[in-house]
Amino acid sequence: MSKQRDFVLRTIEERGVKFVRLWFTDVAGTLKSVALSPAEVEGAFSEGVGFDGSAIEGMTRAYESDLLAVPDPSTFQLLPWRSSTDPTARMFCDLSTPNGEAAAADPRHVLKRSLARAAEQGFSFYVHPEIEFYLLKSQELGADGQPVPVDRAGYFDNVPGGTAHDFRRESVNMLEELGISVEFSHHEGGPGQNEIDLRYADALTMADNIMTFRTVVKEVAISEGVHATFMPKPIVGQPGSGMHVHLSLFEGDSNAFYDPGAKYQLSQTGRRFVAGLLRHAPEFTAVTNQFVNSYKRLWGGDEAPSYVSWGHLNRSALVRVPLYKPGKGSSARVEYRAMDSAANPYLAFSVLLAAGLKGIEEEYELPPEAEHSMWSLSDAERRAMGFDPLPMSLEHALAVMERSELVAETLGEQVFSYLIREKRQEVDAYRQQVTPFELSTMLGTI
Known part of the structure; x- marks a missing residue:
């Protein structure tokens, strides 16, 4: 034994x-x-x-x-x-x-298979997530039909005696007891919205950690008499909850994304990895953003990235190349900003890795950097600059994914077919709903 x-x-x-x-x-x-x-x-x-x-x-x-x-x-x-x-x-x-x-439809096996492909090329894959979620007073809706957040605070606000402070402290302590290292935590931009960032780890460990994280957050919320939700867009007019993920490949002890002489210190390997993410992002969006509600976040008018682009300081870009610690090779990474907090991390990390590796294998060229905010450009300007939109709905995302050889090969036939079939049922069920918006705007006037 x-x-x-x-x-x-x-x-x-x-x-x-x-x-x-x-x-x-x-x-x-x-x-x-x-x-x-x-x-x-x-x-x-x-x-x-x-x-x-x-x-x-x-x-x-x-x-x-x-x-x-x-x-x-x-x-x-x-x-x-x-x-x-x-x-x-x-x-x-x-x-x-x-x-x-191995069970073909085991998400953990899907990720292990992807990591084995990376290992064959000499790479190990590391991930650092920033996980956002909302704390609500309960699952019950308020008089206005909206969820009721635990506070009205905003980004980085300090709220003495507030529920979020106690909640984050208890959650971080519990995560550390479970051997999950936390980098930092803070109040996010929406009322009752919080973020906890986990210290980087290999992708399999991190996927396990994220599943544990969600359980810890739910358990602590129950103990505090509140409700935690990872729903991508729970409140109309407020920011959605995403999971920005920082990605890096290592060759042994060396960060394959680091080149001290390159622009933003991003190596050719890193540039090709980013090019792979950009080219295949529309194909795997149904995996990283798998709910009908996900597209309320991506296209809800807040700061979620909606267009295929990359940049350095540009937080409207789909992929960002941060430079937090210049000269420190181990910290080189790229940040994918569209993923939901509610995504299946095993499958999401698998498709992100597969897309990046495809860019390396096929020597994709990185397109020009987006130097302007995507949100300040007109549709015509974005088209002229070559910034294509991500899918605008789950239905659209599934149609794009269905044609993707990369996603089908990465997920395997059984998982791929199931996602297409079951998510189409979600789309059909959603299409049949009569929403409060329709009732409030049409019932008395039509």
């Missing part, structure tokens, strides 16, 4: 752990959980835990439903919010078929 498995079993016994939760996600990125008694953990390591895959969104077809959840001992952590009652731990799982093959 491996040292990691030994450590897990020993810790369970020494800490008096009562339950061990095995976590994994479905294709949509919803966290799934099954709780084991301590006596069953050793068997789960060697044999896995069986479940009906056909009951999990996008996982299997009914006639091939048996799947196994095999815990990854390197992800073992005690859950801080259960430490005072029944000590509980968690481990993320890899999913497999009974004959030992």
